[in-house]
Amino acid sequence: MKKAALRVLAGILLAGLAVSIPAASDEGMWLFNMAPKDLVQKRYGFALQDEWLTHLRLSSVRFGGASASFVSSDGLVLTNHHVGRGAIQNLSSKDRDLMKTGFYARTRPEEIKCPGVELRVLEDIVDVTETVTGAVRPGMSAADAAEAIDKAVAALEKEESERSGLRASVVKLYSGSLFHLYKYKTLSDVRLVFAPENAIAFFGGDADNFTYPRYDLDIALFRVYENDRPLKTPHYLKWSSKGVRDGELVFCSGNPGSTGRLLTLSQLEFLRDTSYPFNIANLKRRQALLHEYAEKGEEEARVAMRSLFGIENGLKATLGYQSGLLDKALMDKKAREEKAVREAVAKDVVLSAEFGKAWDEIAAAQASYASFFKPYTFLERAQGFNTVYFGAARTLVRLAQERAKPNAERLREYRDANLASVERSFLSPAPIYDEFEVVKLADSLAQLNEELGHLQEVRWLLGGRTPDAVARELVAGTKLADIEARKALLAGGWEAVCRSEDAMIKLALLVDPVSRGLRSRYEKEVDAVETRNGTLVARALFRLKGATIPPDATSTLRLSFGVAKGYLEHGRKIPYATTFAGLFALSAKNVNRDPYTLPPSFVAKKSSLDLSVPLNFVSTCDSIGGNSGSPLVNRKAEFVGVLFDGNIQSLPTRFVYDDTIARSVMVDSRGILEALLKVYDAKPLVDEILGRR
C-alpha cells in the first residue's frame, strides 16, 4: 500500500472514531488503543478514561488461547474451569483425578505447579502500520507483498524482543489495513489454587453447552509466581460482592479468537460449502471414536475426557456458526450489503479502478483453496496424524530446520519471538497414554487413506497395511514420551533429527516436504490474496460508509461493552440471571442423573447456601470463543463475573452481530463467593479476593 493512501485510511478510521456516529447496537470487539470512547459516551453516558483502560488491560491475562484476570495483588488469576482444564488434567492421574474431586490449596505450599502453562499480560501496543506496509513496493504480486510484509513484521518483532525482552507480536487488523505491535510479559510459573469438581463446573455437560439458562460454576483459580514467590501486581480487579444489576452497563476484556464479519460472500460460501462441512464431519467422527474408547473402562473414560470436551465444544460451536451460514436471511443480508458496496464502487471511476477487482480475486482464491483444502488439512494441519506424538515430532523437525534459517525467512511460529514458548511447550511433561494415542492415530490414518490414499506419501506410509498396524508400530517406535529424549533431540538440532531412528520423527520427516508445499500454496495463493484484497474491501467500506467499523477478532485483547439483560425465546422470557435454587431444581428434575449429577460437596452443603444468590447471568457484550475466562467489570472496573459461554443464538454472530437474543454467559461474582465460602469452606481465598488480608 502506498503511504499516502495509508494515511488516508488511518485518517478515516480515526475520524470515524472521533465523529462517533452512534452505533445501533453493542456490537464490537474493540481495540484497547482505539477504544470506542465516544460511542460509549453517547450510548451509555459513560466516559472511558485512559487510566481506566490501562488498568483493565494490565489486569487482563491471556491464558493459552483464552482469557483470565488478576483478582488479587498476590498474583491470583481467575479463569474458567474449562480454560484451565488441560492444566488440571495434566496434574491428574489414575489415582488422583482432580477433574472428579476438585482441588483447593488451603495454603500456599499446597499450590501445584502446572508445567507448560504460560500466561501473558499485554504491556503495550504500538501502531507500526507505516513501517509494515511501507515494505510493500508498487507493482509487487500479492505473494511478494505478503512476503515483504512478513519480513517487516519479523524484523519488528525480533527488534522489540531483543530490546525489551518482552514477547512481541504484530497483529494484522482489518485484513491488513492496520498493523499493531503487541508487547507481552510472559509468566510461566503458574500454580493451581482452586478448581471445583467438573460436575459443577460443567453442569449440564455437552447437552447444555452453548445454552441458557445455565448453572455452572465454571471457574478455576491459579497463582502466578516469580522467583518462587507470588507475583506482586498493582493491577488486579477489585471484586464486586454486589455483582451486577439487571440492565447495568458492563465491559468485557478478553481475547476473542476470530470472527468473520468483514468476510466477503465468497469467503462465507467457502466456509459453508467446504470448510465447515469437513470440520463438522471430522469432529463427529472423533467424538464417536472417543465415546467408544471411553466405554472401555473408567480409566479409559478419564483419558478420553481429556480430549472430548474440546471436540464437543468445537463441534457445537461449528454447528452454530454453520447454522448462521445456512440461514437464508443472514446470507441474503450479507449478499445485499456486498452487492450495494460493489455497485457503489462500480459507479465511481476512481473507486472502481482502486477496489473493483477485490471481490473477484478473493473469490478466485477460495476456488484455489478448495482444490487443495483436503491435503492441506490432513497433511499441513496434521488432521491425518491425530496423536500428540506427531505434534511433538513435527515441532522437533521444524524447529531444527527453521532455527538454521535467518529469522525473517522462518515459518512464523518458529521466529525468535516465539521460540521460547515453542520450546517450553515441546518440553512440557503432560502425561501421554499410548493406547489412546494408537486409537486416535489409527482412525486418522484410516481417514487419511480414505481421502488421500492416492498420494505417494500416504501410499508409502500405509503400503497396503492396516492403519491400526501402522499406528501401533509408530507409537511403539517412538521415545518422545520421554522428556529427556526430547531435550537431547532439541539440543542436537537437525543432525540429531536426521540421525534419529524414532518412528514418529521419521513420519514427520516423510510428510514434511509435501506439507510445506501445501503451506506455501496456502500462504501465496490464498492468504496473501485474501490479505491484499481484504484490505481493499475494508478501505472501500470505510470510503463509502465513512463510519467506524469494529475490526474482526484476531485472538488478541479486546474490549466489548453491553448490558446485563435477559431476552425472549419462543415467547418465553429468559431472565438476566439464574440462581443456586435453579441449579438444585434442574438437578432434581433430572433425578441427579448425568450430566445433571451434583457433586457430593453441593449435595452436602445445599442447606448452608443462600439459594437466591445469582449463579450465572447474561449480557449483550460481544464475544466469541477465546473470550472464555474474560472478566466482566462494572463502571468502577470491579469484577462482576467471568464469561464462560454464549447462548446458541450467539454463534451466528460470528458473521453478523445481533443483540435481540444473542447473549454472552457469565458466572456471577456473587455466586462465586457464595460457593467458595459455603460449599468449599475457602474463607482464606475469599479474604484474599475481597482484599481482607
Next chain:
Amino acid sequence: MKKAALRVLAGILLAGLAVSIPAASDEGMWLFNMAPKDLVQKRYGFALQDEWLTHLRLSSVRFGGASASFVSSDGLVLTNHHVGRGAIQNLSSKDRDLMKTGFYARTRPEEIKCPGVELRVLEDIVDVTETVTGAVRPGMSAADAAEAIDKAVAALEKEESERSGLRASVVKLYSGSLFHLYKYKTLSDVRLVFAPENAIAFFGGDADNFTYPRYDLDIALFRVYENDRPLKTPHYLKWSSKGVRDGELVFCSGNPGSTGRLLTLSQLEFLRDTSYPFNIANLKRRQALLHEYAEKGEEEARVAMRSLFGIENGLKATLGYQSGLLDKALMDKKAREEKAVREAVAKDVVLSAEFGKAWDEIAAAQASYASFFKPYTFLERAQGFNTVYFGAARTLVRLAQERAKPNAERLREYRDANLASVERSFLSPAPIYDEFEVVKLADSLAQLNEELGHLQEVRWLLGGRTPDAVARELVAGTKLADIEARKALLAGGWEAVCRSEDAMIKLALLVDPVSRGLRSRYEKEVDAVETRNGTLVARALFRLKGATIPPDATSTLRLSFGVAKGYLEHGRKIPYATTFAGLFALSAKNVNRDPYTLPPSFVAKKSSLDLSVPLNFVSTCDSIGGNSGSPLVNRKAEFVGVLFDGNIQSLPTRFVYDDTIARSVMVDSRGILEALLKVYDAKPLVDEILGRR
C-alpha cells in the same frame, strides 16, 4: 593445531625439500608449488625451473576428474578417448554412433559443442595453512575441529571466488597438515574436434585394460572456445615429433585421484576387509547386469556400453588394489614400518604424548565406519538408487536446501565456489534411456532391499512390492529428463521442490534425512578423526624420518617424473614401446575378433602406415586413476605422449610405490601423428599441432 607446532611442521617439510635427501626411486606425485627440484637434480641432473613449471601447469587441463593438456595456441585440448567418452556418447544417438564411427571435424564450424563438459586450468596456488589451522582452538573435539576447519575453508573459497571470479578450492594435504588454496579458471564451451573409433581407442577391451604391451589410440581432441571463438592461449605444449627415447627422463602432469600410501594399517585393513570386498561384489553385479542388458539388441548394447567401461575399469582397478592388500609381503612391510614408527614414538616421552594415541584413534574410527558402511554407501552414496534420475533429484533437493543456508554451513559440494558447476552439470542435456534406467534402478533397489530391508525408509519405498514395479513407477513418474522442467524446479527453489509431484524428487526427499544423518556420522566419527590423527601420524613421520615424503594424491594437479623404460615379467623382457606392427599382429593372432577387431579405417590404411612407428610406451612415472589424459613431456617441456593406463602391476602402488615392474602406459606422440596423417587424413589437425599454420 597450535600455530607454533604448525610452523615446526612446515619447517620440517620445507627443510626436507631443501636438504633433498635423494629418494631411492621415482616415487611421488609432487605439488607444483613444492616441486622436487633437488631430487630431480640429484637423480637426473636436471634443474626444474620455475618458469618451466609454470608453463607446464598452465598447459595442463583438468577434464572432469581426469587430465588433459593444451596442444595448440588455438585452445586445442588433447586427452584420452576414454576420458572424453561421456561427452562423445552424449553426442551420439541410435542413428549417429560416434563411438563406433569416430569423428573428425575437418573445419571449425563442424566442431560439436559438448553440453555439460567443463575444463579447468590451475591458475595459482597459495599456502593457506596458517589461516585454516588457526581456526582450531585448543581442546576442541575432532568433530568440532573439523567443523572449524571446514568453515575457515569455506570462507577462504568464497572470498577468493568473489575477489577473482576464479573457482577456488582448498586442498587438504598430508591428511590435513597443509592446506593450499587452488584457483581455477573454468572453461565451459568445449567442442569435439577428433575422436577415433572406440575399437582402436580401446583395442583389447576390458581383457587388455591395465595390461602391457598395449596398442591403443586412446586419444580425443577437443577445442575450448571463449565468446564463440577458439581460446587463444600462450600456454600449450609444443609437440615432439621425435617422441621419447628408451631411458629418457619424462615428466607427467595431471590429476591423480587418490592414493593411500600414508594410510595406517587399520585403514588399509578397512579397505581390504570392508570397502573393497563390497565394491568388487557390487561392480561385478553391475557388470553382469549391463552385459545382460546389452545382449537384448544393438541399441541396448550401445546404451549399456556407456556405463560398462566405467564399471569394468573400476572393477579391474579395485581388484588390482585389493591384490596389493591381499599380498602378505606388502602388508607385512606396512605393518613393520608402522610398528617401527609407533615404537619410536612410544620410546620418547614428548613424541608419545603428542602422537601416541593417533593410530588407535584412527583404528577406532574404522570400527565405527564399518558399523554403518552399508547404509552410508547405499543411501548417502546412493548405491541403492542406481539411476541418473536419482542423482538429478538429489542435486535438486539439496541445492534448494543448501542454498538457503549461509555458505560455510552448507554441504561442501554446494558452497558458492562450486554452485556454478553443480548447476551446469544439473542442466546438462545428456540423453537418458528410460528402459535402461528402470533396469539399473530395479536391480539396485533389489540390492538395497537385500542389504537394508529393515530400514523404515526402505520398507516404505518397497512395501512388499517388487523392485522392478517400484523402479518402473519411479521412472514413469519423473519429468527430470526434460531440461526445461529442471530449469523451472531449480529456479523455484525449496518451495518448488516441496510442491513437486515428481516421483523421483519424492524419493530423494524420502531418503534425504536418513542420508544426511549418515553423512554427518561419517564426517564427524570417521573423517574428522582420520584428519586430526592423520595429521599427527604425518607429523610423527616427519619428526622421526626428517625426510621428504610425497603427499598422497588428492585429485589435484601433480607432477611426477621417471624414465621411459621396459621391464621384466616372468623372465620375459617387455620393451619400453610397442609399434603399429604389433597392433596388426595382435589383431591377426585373434583373427580380428572382438575385442581385437580393427576398425575399417585401420584395415584400409594399413599399407600407408609406417608399421615401425611407436604406438604406446611405458615409464616409471608415478600415476594412478585420474592421471588418464596427463601429458608426458621431455626436458624441453615438449609433448611426448599421453598417459592412458597403468599396467596391472602398477595397481598396488596405490599403497606402496615400486618401479621394478609397475609402469604407467602412454600413447606415443609419434604414433598419434602417424595415425592422424595416414589413417584419418587429418593433415590440418597435424599442421595445427605441429604449429605449421
